Amino acid sequence: MESVYQVLKFLHVLGFVFMAIPLFNLIVVNERALVGVPFQYHTDRYMENIIRRGATRCFVFQGTVLATGVLLLLVGPLGIGALWSNWVLLIKLLLLFTLMGLLSYVHLGLQPRIEAILATVNADAAPPADLPARLKPHRVRRKRLATLCLFL
Numbered sequence: 001m002e003s004v005y006q007v008l009k010f011l012h013v014l015g016f017v018f019m020a021i022p023l024f025n026l027i028v029v030n031e032r033a034l035v036g037v038p039f040q041y042h043t044d045r046y047m048e049n050i051i052r053r054g055a056t057r058c059f060v061f062q063g064t065v066l067a068t069g070v071l072l073l074l075v076g077p078l079g080i081g082a083l084w085s086n087w088v089l090l091i092k093l094l095l096l097f098t099l100m101g102l103l104s105y106v107h108l109g110l111q112p113r114i115e116a117i118l119a120t121v122n123a124d125a126a127p128p129a130d131l132p133a134r135l136k137p138h139r140v141r142r143k144r145l146a147t148l149c150l151f152l
Contacts, residue, residue, distance in 0.1 A: 005075050008068050015064035019099070021054045022146040029143050039131050041123045048111075048118060051142075055107040062100050069093070095152055102149050106142055114138045 032047045073080045073089075083089050117134050121127045 005072065008072050008075060012065060012068035012072060015061045015068060018061040019058060019065065021058040022149040025051050025054055025146050026143065026150065039127045041121060041127065045118065048114060052111055055103060055111065058103055062096065062103070066096060099149055099152055102145055106145055110138050110142050
């Protein structure tokens with residue numbers, strides 16, 4: 001039983017480490033800013049694909065952290081009741097649910113809006129003049145939420 005506990009602990013920590021996807025998304029966003037203000041179809045499409053696909057991975061890692069955390073309580077010495085009696089575990093669980101909620105909002109709310117705006121543009125035609133102004137509010141909000149997730 002001790003070896004199962006150690007494996008679960010390893011998977012729990014590994015899942016938590018890989019939840020750093022907001023950090024990588026922030027790096028991508030900041031690198032995009034270095035390219036310059038004008039919209040560049042291939043650059044922006046590439047960046048959005050990285051961010052969109054990263055969210056799915058992050059959901060998997062968050063689910064791994066949640067599942068292994070519950071299993072650690074069930075298999076370990078504390079028991080599942082520790083969620084209510086140990087305030088540190090309760091805060092960690094609430095933080096994880098907050099991260100899941102923020103990621104869900106970005107992935108299911110903000111990202112589809114960005115994708116809808118980008119769907120009106122193609123690589124062959126010049127982008128509309130107002131495109132950067134329409135994208136900016138959504139991208140700024142996403143960047144701020146990624147920063148908050150990273151802080152949490």
